[in-house]
Every structure is written in C-alpha cells, then in structure tokens.
Amino acid sequence: MKGGDGSIWLWRLAPFVSIGLLLVGWEWLARSGVFTPFQLPAFSVVVQRIWEQAQSGDLFINVGLTLYRSLVGFLIAAVAGVIVGVGMWRNAGIRWFFDPLISVGFPMPKIAFLPIVILWLGLYDVTKISMIVLDAIFPVITATLIGVRNVDRELIWSARNLGTREGELMRQIILPAAMPMIFTGLQVALPIAMIVAVVCEMLMGGYGIGGAMMTASRFANSAGVFAGIVEIAVVGFVLVKAMAFIRRRLLAWHPESLEPSTV
C-alpha cells in the first residue's frame, strides 16, 4: 500500500472514493426500483432512522449496552486468559488439566451452549457476559502460552542473576516480553466478543443492538434492521482500529509492532 510515485495523495484518497461509491451505489440501487424498500431501504432512509434513534436516545442505550457487554466480557476473558496461560506455563498440574480442555474447547462452536447457559443463569446480562467470556478466552490463553514460552531464556537468567524476585520477574520481564503475542490474542478475541454479544442479544431480546434488530425484523421494519447493521459495523470498525492504535502505542518499543497488521 506504500505509494512510491508522486501521486501518493491520490492513493490516499482512494478509500474515501471507494466507500463513497459504495454508499452512492446503495442509494441508487434502492431508488432504482429493482428492490422493494422492504428488501433494500435507501441509505438516506437508514441514516434518517439512525438520527431518529439518536434523538429519542435509543441509539445510545442500545449501542452503550452492546459495548458494555462486549467490553466487560472481553476484559474478563483477557485477564483470566492471561492468568490461565501463565499458570499453564509455570505449573505442570495446571497445564495437565487445561491442555485437553483447550485443544478440544477452542475449535468447538461454543455458541451452541447458549441454551444451556440460559437454562442455568437465566435471561440476564450475566448469561450474555458468560457466553462472551467462554468464547473470547481461548485465543487469549493460547496466545499467552505461546508468548511466555518464547521469552528469551537469557533474559530470565540475567534478571534472576541480578537478583530479581519472582513477582517482579513476571511484571518486569516475562509479561512485557510476551506482550506482542498476548496482544495479538486480544486482537483476535475482541471481534469474537462482539459477534457473541450480538447473537446473545438477538436470541434473548431486550435492549442492545442485536435485540433492537430482532424487534425491527419482527415488525418488518427493514430500515431498523439496516440501521442496526450500520451501527454495529461502525462500532466494530472503531473498536478494531482502537485496538490497533493501542498496540502501536503500547508496543512502540517492539520492532514487529510497527509493521502493519492484517487489517
């Protein structure tokens, strides 16, 4: 994506052009009469719907609740995942216990367990957040494990040699050295947390973007459904970009972190 020629600014402009074309194309297609307004409401109609939601305050309640659930679940998964990952590295017993659970549990579609978790915990936020933790924790654990395993032995030896105590060794040496890998795990976990949050809201109803979309869909209000898609796309995009930004800030000392990530 690096332009070597003189027209760099033209390539810089390209994203706006292409997204602008997408929106104009959407508007034009919707107005051309090929699709009914139910199948494809015009972009302007959808924007108007979002504006109405913003004025009534529903927008902030729904987006706020979805964000709150995703982020709380994500944070719990992040902290617990790092703790389990480090524990598995340091203690053979913990490793023996968690290793098969992870190798079997990671590739499973955990969302299938949602009806069971609803049965146990009811239709509350605690169910949604538990599901998010259950899904988002696996990439964090495996990334942490790989990260701490690959910490340079010599770093640990020299720190020990200089009289660093175990707790300090963890905080000062091992976790920072494993951070790039752990952060990659977190970057995988965050979109998963949002996918699960939206599915849980759709299935369990109530407030939140997912719940609002299902309500709109039940009333054949397709502008409401598309408004939900636009909202969730914006929220997802902002969160993923924010993570990439934090990564660059936090890991500025690490050479690899300066390379562009996949997205």
Add this chain to the structure above:
Amino acid sequence: MTDATAPAPSPAGAVTGALIRGLTRYAPLIILAVLWEVVARLGLVSGSSLPALSSVAAAWVDLLRSGDLLANTWASLYRGGAGLALAIVIGTALGVFMAWSRPVNALIGPIVELFYPMPKSALIPVTVIWLGFGDGSKILLIFLGCMLPVTIGAFNGARSADRTLVWSARSLGAGRLRMLRDVVLPSALPELLGGIRTALALTFILLVSSELIVARAGLGYLIGYLGADGNYESMFAVVLTVAFLGFAADRLYQMFAARVLRWQQ
C-alpha cells in the same frame, strides 16, 4: 497379548503406549465427565438443569434411531458446506485479484477493511429479509460472513509471493495465467489455508446462531426446539453433537492443511 510387550517395540506395544499416553493426556476430560455423572446422580443439582451424562447418551441414541438427528445434521452440514465453499472460491478469487492489480485493491480494499471487523452475526436478520427462513438465507449468511477472512488470507499470501520467483517465471516466458497457477497461488497457500481455518470456525458459529434464531430445520433449530419443549436430555445431546462436529471439522481440516503444505518443508 502379554508377550507383545517384549523389549523390541512391537506394533501392539506401540499401540498400548499411545493408548496410555492418550489416556493421561485426556484424563481431565474423563474426570470432568465422571464428575458430571456423579453430581447429577447424587442430585446435587436439579435434573432439569443438568441431566446425567448417561441419560444424555441414551437420549442421543434415541435421537439417532428416530432419524431426527441425522436429518437435521444433514440440513446443517449442507448449508455450512455450500456457504463455505462459495466463500472459499469467491473469497480466494477476490483476494488474489486485489493482490494482482493496484486499482482493484484501491477500490475494493477499503470496503474489505470496513466490513472485516463487523460482527458477522449482525447479518442474520438481513439475510432473512432477503431470502426468507430456509436454506438460502443461511447459505448467504455463511458466504458473506466467511468470505472476508478467506479474501484477506489470499491477499496477504499472494502479495507476499516471492518477487524473485515472479521475475524468474516471467523471464522464463510464463504467461499471466500460468504464473497465477504455478507461482502466485502456491506461495499464497499457507496464509490462504489459515484464512480458511478461521472461516471454518465462523461457519459453525454463524450456522448454529442463525438456526437458533430463525430456522425450521438444522441442529441449531433442534436445540431450540428441544429446549423449548423442556426435553433437556435431548437438548444436551444435540449441543454436544454440534460441539463435537465443530471440533472434528477443525481437526480434519488441520490434517488436510498439513498434507497440502508438505512440499513446503
């Protein structure tokens, strides 16, 4: 069998060794399963929130005999397979095309980047609006949800194709199509296969969620139906079946990917 464990490593001895190693490795799962059975049998939790593992197994056999399990598994696998296959074909083509041509990348790249982080489950109600409650909406959902990880895998892989390889192929007179087939695609393969693995996991998530939310057939539908009916033994049986299918699909795929990439060693 006793003299099979002679000093020389006989095949039977190797099998026993592998069995013991496997048992030690997966012992935590067996312990959890036993604990589940004991907790349920002793009545420490109510039977409706945790039916005993043995009754879940019995319910699974019943579901298999009645044909419900097979019919719904088939419905789910058909949807998942069709959606994923479409995503792989079109996603790969799009990714390679983006790596191949700078204007295409400038035009499509930002759209891919915009939609890639979107929680794909948000598309469930839209696909229902477009195609209704049947197979079509699930296939479209899985196709749309799984295409971008494949595209990004193919794009990153094809872009990183070794420049010197591309130049030598060109100087040896390879045409554009031959170069695509013999140089670019093989070098894109490792990243592409990684993208497809992500897509495979997404397939199961989207399949089960969309079937739980709106469907008249499929494993997700069966779970919701049995749960609403209060038939919890059977519901647990189907949930475990789905979990196992997801796990088995990933394992099989990894074996396949390792085979395909053997030339890389």
